[in-house]
Amino acid sequence: MTTDTTTASAELQPADVATLFDRLADVWVELERYLERVPVLRRLDDGTVTIDDYRRLLFNLRQQVVDGSPWISRAASNFDIDHFELRAAAIKHAEEEHRDYLMLERDYVAIGGSLTDLRAGRKNIGSEALSGYMFNYADQPNPVGLLGAMFIIEGLGAKRAAGWAGRFQEVLGLADSQVHFMQYHQEADSEHTGDLEAILTSGMIDDAAADEIVRCAQVVARLYALQLEELDH
Amino acid sequence: MGSTATAYLTGFGRYLPGDPVDNDGIAARLGGDDAVTERIRRRILDANGIRQRHYALDEHGEPTELNEELAVKALRAAFDDRGIDASDVRMLACATTMGDVLVPGFASMVHGRLGGGPMQLLSASGVCASGLAALDAAVSKVRLGDHPVVAVVGSELSSRSLRQRRFDDIRAGMDSHFLRWMLSDGAGAVVVEFQPHPSKPSLRVDWVRQVSLAHEHDVCMRAGMDGIEPVVGNTWQDVGVAQAEASGMFVLRQDVTVLDDLAEAGIRQFEELVDIGLVDVHHLDHVVCHYSTNAFRDAAFDGLRRRIPSLDTDKWYSNLETRGNTGSASIFIALEEAWRTGRFSPGETILLAVPESGRFSFAFAHLTVVAPPDQQGATT
Numbered sequence: 248m249t250t251d252t253t254t255a256s257a258e259l260q261p262a263d264v265a266t267l268f269d270r271l272a273d274v275w276v277e278l279e280r281y282l283e284r285v286p287v288l289r290r291l292d293d294g295t296v297t298i299d300d301y302r303r304l305l306f307n308l309r310q311q312v313v314d315g316s317p318w319i320s321r322a323a324s325n326f327d328i329d330h331f332e333l334r335a336a337a338i339k340h341a342e343e344e345h346r347d348y349l350m351l352e353r354d355y356v357a358i359g360g361s362l363t364d365l366r367a368g369r370k371n372i373g374s375e376a377l378s379g380y381m382f383n384y385a386d387q388p389n390p391v392g393l394l395g396a397m398f399i400i401e402g403l404g405a406k407r408a409a410g411w412a413g414r415f416q417e418v419l420g421l422a423d424s425q426v427h428f429m430q431y432h433q434e435a436d437s438e439h440t441g442d443l444e445a446i447l448t449s450g451m452i453d454d455a456a457a458d459e460i461v462r463c464a465q466v467v468a469r470l471y472a473l474q475l476e477e478l479d480h
Numbered sequence: 481m482g483s484t485a486t487a488y489l490t491g492f493g494r495y496l497p498g499d500p501v502d503n504d505g506i507a508a509r510l511g512g513d514d515a516v517t518e519r520i521r522r523r524i525l526d527a528n529g530i531r532q533r534h535y536a537l538d539e540h541g542e543p544t545e546l547n548e549e550l551a552v553k554a555l556r557a558a559f560d561d562r563g564i565d566a567s568d569v570r571m572l573a574c575a576t577t578m579g580d581v582l583v584p585g586f587a588s589m590v591h592g593r594l595g596g597g598p599m600q601l602l603s604a605s606g607v608c609a610s611g612l613a614a615l616d617a618a619v620s621k622v623r624l625g626d627h628p629v630v631a632v633v634g635s636e637l638s639s640r641s642l643r644q645r646r647f648d649d650i651r652a653g654m655d656s657h658f659l660r661w662m663l664s665d666g667a668g669a670v671v672v673e674f675q676p677h678p679s680k681p682s683l684r685v686d687w688v689r690q691v692s693l694a695h696e697h698d699v700c701m702r703a704g705m706d707g708i709e710p711v712v713g714n715t716w717q718d719v720g721v722a723q724a725e726a727s728g729m730f731v732l733r734q735d736v737t738v739l740d741d742l743a744e745a746g747i748r749q750f751e752e753l754v755d756i757g758l759v760d761v762h763h764l765d766h767v768v769c770h771y772s773t774n775a776f777r778d779a780a781f782d783g784l785r786r787r788i789p790s791l792d793t794d795k796w797y798s799n800l801e802t803r804g805n806t807g808s809a810s811i812f813i814a815l816e817e818a819w820r821t822g823r824f825s826p827g828e829t830i831l832l833a834v835p836e837s838g839r840f841s842f843a844f845a846h847l848t849v850v851a852p853p854d855q856q857g858a859t860t
Contacts, residue, residue, distance in 0.1 A: 297853065298675045358674070359568070359628035419675065422485040422625025 261450040262457035268447070270457075271398055274464045278399060281472030282407075288475065291411060294418050298358060301415050305355045305428070307478050309348055309365055311374040314381070315400075316345035322385035322393050330389050332451065336442060340397075343435070351428040358425050373474030380470060384463065391452070392459030396467040397443050403471065404436030487622040489683040489847065491562025491671030492816040495553035496803060497536040497545055501664075509537045510660070511644025517657070524661040529774030533664035533804025535639040543640055546580045548589040551635035554667035554809075555594060558631065562671045566596025569671075570627040573602040573614035575634040575808040578641075590633065600627065604808075607701055608770055609690060609836035610634070611668075611808035612843035616688040618672045628674050634808035635667035641703075641732060650728040658736050659701070662772050664804035668812025679852050681826055683819070686846040687758060693745055694839040700742070701734040701837045708735060734837060743776050746835040747783030749842040754787050758846060761788040765828035768797045768818055770810040771835065780833075797823060810834075826851040 282288055287304055290296040323337035355365050370378060384390050412429035415421055423430065446452075452460070503525050507513040512521065536545040551574060559565055572591055579586035585603035600621070604614040611634035618630040642660045676682035699708045704716040706727055716724040724730060753759045767784065771777050777798065785791050797818045806813055811834050824830065832845040 297678075357625050357628060416483050420486040421483070421674070422623065423483050424625035425485065425674075 262452045262454045264448050264452075267452065267457045267460065270461045271395070271464055274395075274399070274461060274468055275402065277465070278403075278468035278472065281468060282475070285472060285475040287478060288411075291414050291418070296415065296418055298419050301419065301421075302355065302358055302360050303478050304475075305351055305358075306360070306365055306368055307371050307374065307474065308428075309351050309355065310368050310370040311378055311474060312348045312351055314378045315347065316341045318378070318381040318385045319344065321382065322390050325385060325387060326389055330391070330451075332449065333389075333391065333394075333446065336446060340439065340442070343439075347428070347431075350431060354425055354428050358421070371474060371477040371480050373470060373472075373477040377467065377470040377474055380466060391456045392463035394443060394446060394452075395460035395462065395464030397439070398460070398464050399467045399471060401436040401439040401443060404432035405440050408436070409433030484623040485625050485674040487619040487672050487674065487685040488676045488850070489670045489685065490673045490675075490677040490680075491558040491560075491564070492669070492812075492819050493554045493557025493559070493561055494666065494668045494809075494813045494816045495550050495557060496534040496666045496813070497550060498534055498538075500532040500802070501535055502532045503530075506661070508539055509535050509541050510639065510642050511541060512647065512660070520654075520657045521661050524658060527773055527775055528662055528805075529777075529801050530662070530664075530804050531801050533806075534666055536637050536665045537639050537643075541643050543637075545637070547576060547578075547635055547637035548580055548586065548593050550637060550665065550667040551576070551586075551590045551633045551669070552593045554635065554669040554812075555590070555631055555633050558633075558669040558671050562677065564629065564671065566594050568629050569596055569599055569631045571600040571602070571618065571621055571630040573604060573618045573630065573632045575604040575606070575610035575614040575632075577605070577607050577610070577636055577638065577807050579603075580637070586635075590635075606808070606841070607836045607838040608807050608810065609834050609838075609841040609843040611811050612688060612832065612834050612845055613690055614808075615670070615672070615685075615845060616690060616843075619685045619688055622672050622674050625674065630672045631669060632672060632812075633667055633669040634806075634810070634812050636663070636807040636809050637665045638663040638732070638807065639665050641730065646731055650726065650731065652728065652731060654736055655733040656728075656731045659732050659734050662805050663732075664806060666803060666806035666809050666813055668806075668809045668814075668816055670812060670815070675853075676850050677852055679854070681824070681852060682850050683824070683830065683847040684850050686829075686848055688843070688845040689753070689758070690841065690843040691749060692839070692841045694841070697738070697741075697745075697840040698735070699839050700738050701732070701839075703732045704729055739776070739837065740779075742835055742837050742840060743779040743783070745840055746780060746833070746842050750784065750833065750844070751787060753844060759831060760829075762790075763829055764788060764791070764795075764831055766795050766797060766818070766824065766830040767791070767833060768811065768814050768830060769833040770814065771798065771800065772805045772837075774800070776835075780835075824849045826855075 287300050319337050319341040323334050326334035408429040412426040538544050574587040574590050576586045587601035587603040602617050604610040615632050618632045621627045716729045799814050799817050803813050826849050828849045830847040834843045
């Protein structure tokens, strides 16, 4: 993390936002390539996905979703006052997301899963790596690079989750009340990605921060896909 | 826009207490072996065609089980058939004409005996159609996505009230004898889920419909009042228990003179289903119909044949003759036997039909046999 970007915020050179967006777009293409290789998403795509697959996916996601708000909060506490905008955005974001796991739990129970089993679950290998990376990153002073993580995670919610929900409904004949978590994220995360864009274009990101953001997005894209690949492992 | 889930019947169970009792064995259980009663009994049995039935009574006419026990045994059989146990069930919908106790509801008693975890309960009371009313509630909750697994049971133990001691010294005409030699005991259950059985065929529930015509008909089958019109101060709850018994209020009665109207009204309800397109007469493979007597079978069958010329008698299923008339349990006991004996094949459609004489109610359900997911396309 480059802390020296904070000292001269008035005279910093804002990164070329167009270039930053291009670089993030490349990361997104990379992420889509990873996702194409995820077995459960392939089965979803070709219509052979089972209710057990959906149950396992929720089970595996839940263990990481409960960590989401804590690492965002931790990042918030590590932004100094020169990064007040990012601190405020992180606090708001953490508050908005800290109950999301409850929605996931309701979906899990609505498809016949046991709440006790779900809550007794542990993270899979990919989730361990993702959570470990996020907490470690959030621990650093002014972890601006986490905007890259947000780009990936909120982007998945906004661009993919509702599509996944719809496809699960189509293949498995599910009621809306059984896919709340994924449906909800289309709306909520679209809002969050809008917030992200506002931050990226606000002029507070310099070249070094842009590099951090892109690097973090690359790592999170790989680890998120790993989490989906390593179901139950 | 809201999407609902699909409901499937994935497990089937039944319980019929004791050994089957043939027509000659009835009097030993229920009494009524005097010459006059004997003559009435023979006449009724000849007409209804029931050859054997089950009673939760021993050979001396003493009860051997509770109604709630019959229900639990049928439920356990359905759970075994599906490969689940009570702790997987999130809602229990129970139908019966009369539970063992006045309070609390039958479903509470069944749940208490069944065990499992916390669950939603429904006690559907009424007579025969209450079985499909319970199914309707179960299917609706599954479709909404509120519950993934729901159990439905219809259970009847009417024999206790059909014994001779209820008939001693009271006025008991054809209206009470009719049911006395019709009804018997048993329970039938199904498991309803939002997914088909993973490895065996299931029955997809396309729709359930129930309609009452009580607004234009007097009471037909009843207990607890004098005559067919309840009068303030003169129901079984208003007068002393001894007086209620002496006046015959505890005897289950049926106004047999209106039963032809019931058959007619039932056929009209069926025709409405055809008219509005819920039943496709060109693609109806099975009819499982509950009726109390073979006389109604013939009337109903003729009525259906008018609309479905292709309806052969072999598409028509009932096990009335061997399992008896078990009220709200009958439709499930018939469905279970038809299912277990391999009458249905994937792709076929089934109409369940239950007329209820209580005060003219009719319930129908339409089912489609679906292959297990691994033997079909992704969607059903």
